[in-house]
Amino acid sequence: MIDQRHLAIARQLAQLYPGSTAELCELNFDSPFQLLVATVLSAQCTDKTVNEVTVDLFRRFGEPEQLMAADERSVEQVIRRTGFFRVKTQHIIGLSRQICENFDGQVPTELKDLVTLPGVGRKTANVVRSVAFGLPGLPVDTHVIRLSNRLGLSTTKDPVRLEHELCDWVSPSETGVFSLRLIHHGRKVCRARRPACGECALTALCPAAFRSLPGGGSSTDLT
Numbered sequence: 524m525i526d527q528r529h530l531a532i533a534r535q536l537a538q539l540y541p542g543s544t545a546e547l548c549e550l551n552f553d554s555p556f557q558l559l560v561a562t563v564l565s566a567q568c569t570d571k572t573v574n575e576v577t578v579d580l581f582r583r584f585g586e587p588e589q590l591m592a593a594d595e596r597s598v599e600q601v602i603r604r605t606g607f608f609r610v611k612t613q614h615i616i617g618l619s620r621q622i623c624e625n626f627d628g629q630v631p632t633e634l635k636d637l638v639t640l641p642g643v644g645r646k647t648a649n650v651v652r653s654v655a656f657g658l659p660g661l662p663v664d665t666h667v668i669r670l671s672n673r674l675g676l677s678t679t680k681d682p683v684r685l686e687h688e689l690c691d692w693v694s695p696s697e698t699g700v701f702s703l704r705l706i707h708h709g710r711k712v713c714r715a716r717r718p719a720c721g722e723c724a725l726t727a728l729c730p731a732a733f734r735s736l737p738g739g740g741s742s743t744d745l746t
C-alpha cells in the first residue's frame with residue numbers, strides 16, 4: 524500500500540523545485556560523455572568548481588577519443604582544483620578508453636554497463652541514466668540519505684537499499700527528478716548541521732521538524 528504522506532512529500536518537492544532532471548542538474552554538459560566525466564569529478568567537490576574546471580577540460584578533451592589519448596599530467600593540471608586529481612585523472616582517461624574500446628565510442632545506457640567503467644558507481648550511473656538519457660535512475664548521495672531519514676521515507680543509511688526502497692513507490696519516470704529535488708532541498712534548507720525548519724515547507728509532513736539537535740539547541744533557531 525502506497526504511503527500517502529510519501530506522495531504528499533513528493534508533490535510538495537515538485538512545487539518547490541519544478542523542472543526536468545536536465546533543468547535541475549547543476550553540472551554543465553553538452554553530451555552524455557561530458558555529464559559522465561563531470562559527475563566523476565564532482566566526488567568530494569562542489570558543482571560550482573567542477574563547472575569552472577570543465578570549461579577548459581571539455582574545450583580540450585570534449586570527446587572520449589580525445590580524453591583517452593590525453594597526457595595524464597596535462598589532465599591533472601586542468602582538474603587539480605577538484606581534489607583527488609590523480610585518481611580522477613586515471614578514472615576519466617580509463618573510462619574514455621573503455622567507452623571507445625567496448626562501447627563504440629558511445630556512453631552506454633544500461634546500469635550494468637555503466638558501473639563497469641572506472642570511477643563509476645551506482646550513483647554516477649543513475650545520474651547519467653536519468654539526466655542525460657531520461658531513463659529511470661535514482662542517484663543516492665548524502666543529501667538523499669539524510670533527507671529520506673529525516674522525512675521518515677526510510678530508516679536505512681545503506682545507499683543501495685535506500686535506492687530500492689524509494690523506487691518501490693516513486694514512479695520510474697520521476698526517480699531522477701525526485702532525487703534532484705531532495706538534493707536541492709538538502710543544500711538550501713534541510714542542511715546537515717543547520718536545518719532551517721522555520722523556513723521549510725515540509726514541516727507539517729516531517730517527523731524530524733523542530734527536533735532538538737545533537738550538541739544542544741533546537742532547529743528552530745538555526746538559520
